[in-house]
Amino acid sequence: MTANTERLGSFDVPHEARGWHTALYYFAEHMRSLSHGCVNHKILYSYIGMNGHYINHDNPTIRKRTAAVLSRLMHSRRYAEDFRISFEADPDVFDKGALLLCAALCDKSGCDPAETVQYFRTDLWRDVEQGLRNEREDGRAELNLDRATNEMRLMLGWSEIQPVEASREVLSVLVSTYFYLMTFGCVNERLVRLLVDATPDEAPAPAKHPPARLREECACLIRYDEKATAVVSWWTVEATHPLAIGRYSDSDVIEPNPYVSRSHCRISFQNGAWLLTDEGSTHGTCVLRAGQVAFDTARDGRGPFQLALNDRIVLAKTSFYWFGAFVEKDRPARC
Known part of the structure; x- marks a missing residue:
């Protein structure tokens, strides 16, 4: 690796409370070191639309006061609220900030x-x-740490298999993903659309890719709204670990x-098949396949029921x- 991307030392300060070292603190310190100080925490905040008009204010007192405020925010989980406000005002702000950061790292x-x-x-x-x-401990x-880790593992796996000539674009996606992750504790649904064969809103139309088959090692579970117009959240389902809902x-x-119900159902992998089992829920579970009810606990009992690709679970x-x-073709080598 070049000198700019060699392993950096720890940014932890002895005797400081663990909660002081937030995700943004680590991210900002890495960016400052990689850019040789070109991207400090003030600049990083300005990239995503926060207090940018104070960063280079003519009055040095205002610049110093702004730096102190942003430093405290960077070390506090309250930064997520600032980022959320910025994102709600402009949903493209993380992508724009990613382009600015990539330019600072790669060009400057x-x-x-x-x-x-x-x-x-x-x-x-x-x-x-x-x-x-x-932050979770603080x-x-x-924050759902298992979900954040799972989704980032897929994101980073996707980046690993992209062609070298696309590295600049991949880096921009990663930066935007980190901004979103630190703000909302999960990864933008864009990743789902990169990796998953189809999402609920795409089901009526022909799939973008040749039909995928379910693999033994992992599958994908997507939570969506009733009209199937938005992905709410998503998880990988691993053959070695039943997924409890x-x-x-x-x-x-x-x-x-x-x-x-508190323990409603679970998805597991047995003898080459993915199975859905109701855990005795009060209000039941059903599976829709091609618009028809394929399984309903009120009619068929608790299961187990063998799932197929693109089943809707209600x-x-x-x-x-x-x-x-x-x-x-886009799926990482490991789930």
């Missing part, structure tokens, strides 16, 4: 795009993941819908899921 600081992508996949992710853990209750906090998929008649496969 001389970082090699391919090596920087590798750095984002390894050293940077290790510290940002730790920062998210710190009280950021909405319910309101219990230790479920793999925590479903807040009060009509869904819990308590009010929560909707899509069971699918990853696109063969």
Whole structure:
């Protein structure tokens, strides 16, 4: 690796509370080191539309005060609220900020795009993941660390198999993904559309890719709204680990819908088949296949029922899921 992307030392400060080291703190310190100071935390904030008009204010007192405020935010999980406000005002703000950061790293600081992508996949992710853990321990209750890790693992796996000549574009996607992850604790649904054979809103139309077949090692479960127009969240389902869905906090998929039972159902892999089993739910589970009811606990009992690609799973008649496969050519080597 070039000097710009060699492994950096720890940014932790001894005796500081762990919650002080947020995901944004680690991210900003890595960017400052990679860019040789070109991208400090003030500049990083300005990239996504926050307080940009104060960054280079003529009054040095205002510049100093702004730096102090942004430094405190960077070290506090409150930064996510700032980022969220910026995103709600302009949904493209993370993509725009990613282009600015890529230009600063690759054009101004001389970082090699391919090596920087590798750095984002390894050293940077290790510290940002730790920062998210710190925030969770410090009280950021909405963070689902398992989901964040799962989705970023897929994102980074996708970046690994892209052609070298596309490294600059891949780096931009990664930067935008990190911004979104640090803000919302999950990955933008754009990743789903990169990796998954089809999503619910695409079902009526021909698939973009040749039909995928379900693989033994993993499948994809997508939570979508009732009209199938938006992806709410998504998970990988691994053959080695049954996926539990319910309101219990230790479920793999925590479903807040009060009509869904605390331990509603689970998806598992047995003898070469993916199976759905109702766990004794109060309001039932059904599976729709090609618009027809293929399984209904009120009619067929608890199962297990063998799932097929593009099945729609409906819990308590009010929560909707899509069971699918990853696109063969885009899918990472490991789930």
